[in-house]
Amino acid sequence: MDFIQKDIQDYSARHTAAANDLLEKIDRETHVNVLRPRMLSGHVQGRILSMLSHMIRPHRILEIGTYTGYSALCMAEGLQGDGELITIDVNEELEPIVEGYFQVSPYADQLKYLIGNAMDLIPTIEKGFDLVFIDADKVNYLNYYELILPKMNAGGFIIADNILWSGKVTTTPKSNDKDTLALIEFNKKVHEDTRVENVLLAVRDGLMILRVL
Numbered sequence: 001m002d003f004i005q006k007d008i009q010d011y012s013a014r015h016t017a018a019a020n021d022l023l024e025k026i027d028r029e030t031h032v033n034v035l036r037p038r039m040l041s042g043h044v045q046g047r048i049l050s051m052l053s054h055m056i057r058p059h060r061i062l063e064i065g066t067y068t069g070y071s072a073l074c075m076a077e078g079l080q081g082d083g084e085l086i087t088i089d090v091n092e093e094l095e096p097i098v099e100g101y102f103q104v105s106p107y108a109d110q111l112k113y114l115i116g117n118a119m120d121l122i123p124t125i126e127k128g129f130d131l132v133f134i135d136a137d138k139v140n141y142l143n144y145y146e147l148i149l150p151k152m153n154a155g156g157f158i159i160a161d162n163i164l165w166s167g168k169v170t171t172t173p174k175s176n177d178k179d180t181l182a183l184i185e186f187n188k189k190v191h192e193d194t195r196v197e198n199v200l201l202a203v204r205d206g207l208m209i210l211r212v213l
């Protein structure tokens, strides 16, 4: 994930608005207490998600892959007053921690946190999303995309994380490297899909931004 020069990353972080106290606490506590803290979006990507959400002004947001709740709370910053953010994660062990963070956030009443496999839960969720963030198991990215697309409002946005996969998408992966193969296929398919317009942002581990036509 650190394929962008460290001094450039540091400069970018120093010239990006600070995250609020709750987000800094989640970042800190995730790094101390939770396995695989690199999965957390972090300061600069979190500010990008917040900025995009402010630009989109969504009424309904769906996130696939809550982890410790950092990115959900960043996107919630742009949520409209009557809006809701649904976030899904299969890992029930993190539930008490995440619930604790959500309850003290200013968006507590707007957050709906679902525990379960996103492949099972997405079909049960009402349609009408303005913003979706895909950030869970890479092998299912295309499946999530196809499940979500019919539930998007026209002009809505889908953002998918880690689509550069530490640069591995530019290599020829081994046949057992299922994550890299899945991401290469995802990037190719959405780029060729006439139902969306896309831009690949080469920040952090890569964000694919899709506008639903």
Ligand SMILES: C[S@@+](CC[C@H](N)C(=O)[O-])C[C@H]1O[C@@H](n2cnc3c(N)ncnc32)[C@H](O)[C@@H]1O
Residues within 6 Å of the ligand: 039, 040, 041, 042, 064, 065, 066, 067, 068, 069, 070, 071, 072, 088, 089, 090, 091, 116, 117, 118, 119, 135, 136, 137
């Ligand atoms: C990269 S982390 C999410 C990071 C978070 N969005 C952030 O930016 O701070 C990926 C999460 O996806 C969850 N996950 C993996 N497979 C899943 C599935 N099939 N359904 C729901 N969640 C899943 C994992 O439990 C993990 O918490």
